[in-house]
Amino acid sequence: MSEQSQPRVGVYLDFDNIVISRYNQLHGDGAFTRDKVRSRVSFTPGAEVTLRIQQAIVDVGAILDYAATLGPIAVSRAYADWSAPVNARHRRHLVDRAVNLTQLFPTVATLKNGADIALTIDVMEHLFRLDDLSHIVIVAGDSDYIPLVQRCKQLGRVVVGIGVSGATSSALAAACDRFVDYDSLPGVAAVAPVAAIVTKAATVKTASVAQSAASTTPAAKTAAGVTASVAKPAAKKKASPKKPPIAKPAGSAAAALDVDPSPKARKAATALLLRAMEDLGANDLEWQHAATLKSTMQQLDPTFQERALGFTQFSEFLKSRHQTVELQQASPTAPILLKVR
Incomplete structure (x- = not known):
C-alpha cells in the first residue's frame, strides 16, 4: 500500500449476526429464537413482537457515518439471507447508502449461512486488489473473524471492529486496532422497553x-x-x-447515559489511564494532551470507550479521575492537558 495515497475504507457487515445480537441485547438472551423472528413473515401493526422487531432495527447510517470519519468508503458489503423478512426490512436503508448486498441462503438445519467465510474471502481479495484500502471495518461479534483481523494487521491495514455489547467476543475486540460498541456510535438513540x-x-x-x-x-x-x-x-x-427510560437525543453532551459500570470496570479504566500516562512519559513532557492520551489508551485496550463508563465525552471521564490526574485548560476551547498527581 502506498504511504502517500489517501486512506480509504472497506466496510463489511455480517448482517445476520448484528441483527440477532441487537435483538437479543434489547429483549433478552435467546429472544430472537424464542420470538421466532426469522420465520415470521407478517408483522401485525401494534403487536408486541412487531414493536420488538421495529426497535431492534439496525441503524446502518450510523455505522457508515462512523466509518466515513476514517476516510472515503471504497467498499461496503452486507452479508445475510435477504429472503428472511426481518433482514429484508433493512434492505431499503442499505440500498440508499449504496451498500452491496450479498445473498447467503442457509445450507444446514442450524441456519448457518457461511457469512464468515464469504466475508473473509472478499476482504482478502480486496486487500490484494486495492492497494490503497487502508482501513478495514468489520461489523460483527463472532470470534471466527480473529484470524482475518490478524491477517489484515499483518498486511499493514488498520482494523476497526463494531459490535453489539454483550454479544461480541472479547478476543475479537482485543484483536482489533480499535473496537467500538454499536450503542456508542453517534446517531444511535436509546430505546425504551x-x-x-x-x-x-x-x-x-x-x-x-x-x-x-x-x-x-x-x-x-x-x-x-x-x-x-x-x-x-x-x-x-x-x-x-x-417507569420506562426516556430516549435521550444521541450525541447530546448534556444527556445522562443510563449506564451503571461495575466497580471492576471503573477500576480497570483508572488502571488503563495510569498505564497510558506511563507510556506517554517517555516523551519527557510534564503535561500530556488528552487527545494523545485517549489514542494511547485505545491502542492499549481497543475496547475502551468512555460511553461504556457513563460519560458522553472523554473530558468528563478525565474530570471524574481528578484524584488521579491533574487537569489544565487555558480556555474552554483550548486543548486539555494533564499529568499524574
Missing part, C-alpha cells in the same frame, strides 16, 4: 372500554367510577417503580 409501551397501550384501551361501558347505565357508571377510583391509585403505585 417494548413491554412498557405495550402495557401503556393496553391500559389506555382498557380504560376506554371501561369508560364506554360505564356510560351505558347510571348503575354501571357508578360501579365503574368506584372501581376506577380504587384501581387507579393501586395501579399508579404499582407501576411507578418501573
